[in-house]
Amino acid sequence: MIAPSILAADFARLADEAAAVAGPPGRGADWLHVDVMDAHFVPNLTLGLPVVQALRKATDVPLDCHLMIEDPERWALGYAEAGAHNVTVHAEASREPVALAKDLRAAGARAGLSIKPGTPLEPHLETLRHYDTLLVMSVEPGFGGQEFIPEVLDKVRTARRLVDTGHLTLLVEIDGGINADTIEAAAEAGVDCFVAGSAVYGAAEPARAVEALREQVRGASAHRWG
Ligand code: DX5
Numbered sequence: 001m002i003a004p005s006i007l008a009a010d011f012a013r014l015a016d017e018a019a020a021v022a023g024p025p026g027r028g029a030d031w032l033h034v035d036v037m038d039a040h041f042v043p044n045l046t047l048g049l050p051v052v053q054a055l056r057k058a059t060d061v062p063l064d065c066h067l068m069i070e071d072p073e074r075w076a077l078g079y080a081e082a083g084a085h086n087v088t089v090h091a092e093a094s095r096e097p098v099a100l101a102k103d104l105r106a107a108g109a110r111a112g113l114s115i116k117p118g119t120p121l122e123p124h125l126e127t128l129r130h131y132d133t134l135l136v137m138s139v140e141p142g143f144g145g146q147e148f149i150p151e152v153l154d155k156v157r158t159a160r161r162l163v164d165t166g167h168l169t170l171l172v173e174i175d176g177g178i179n180a181d182t183i184e185a186a187a188e189a190g191v192d193c194f195v196a197g198s199a200v201y202g203a204a205e206p207a208r209a210v211e212a213l214r215e216q217v218r219g220a221s222a223h224r225w226g
């Protein structure tokens, strides 16, 4: 799955930018990744619930809301109630991640847990039994256009193994620095869903960039499965 990040899009034209990656069924974006930042959990400020509510009406592409915010217990449920398909909170910010996942699911969303590049996976494995997605950050959260940190792929491989052996049931998602040079390594490590901001919206034709990334994943996955 490919999830273009609108952080790299033109914020004055979000409906058009969503349409630019939508494509026909089976092509185009699988999810639209929406980066919510609060200037506290990360040193940047982007958009919040009103924009997500508006975007929900403007596109049929499922919204993948990545909440880089403090106190997700207070805010995350609103995104599920607004119709986000997947709502991801940060393990470093959540005080009650199991209860939060239950609430998100009860509101009709998938529940996602994200870990920053320096955050180990092991302490969160029990919690992840309650989650539908694991978002492995491959840059420090806060800004688009940063360089991919390959060391995080060890966490992807571990998560992939746990999913393949039935110990976890979730999608493994990666976010940060994903482009033509890095996506194959991530695919070989076992990623299911690839967030790409600048690689998609920095391209002359965003929909073609999505297709090109998907083709690369297909090639790399074929290699992985032999
Ligand atoms: C970073 C965000 C990412 C960002 C990725 O904090 O979570 O989703 O948009 O942008 P690129 O693909 O440019 O690294």
Ligand code: ZN
Pocket (backbone or CB within 6 Å): 005, 033, 034, 035, 066, 175, 195
């Ligand atoms: Zn993100």
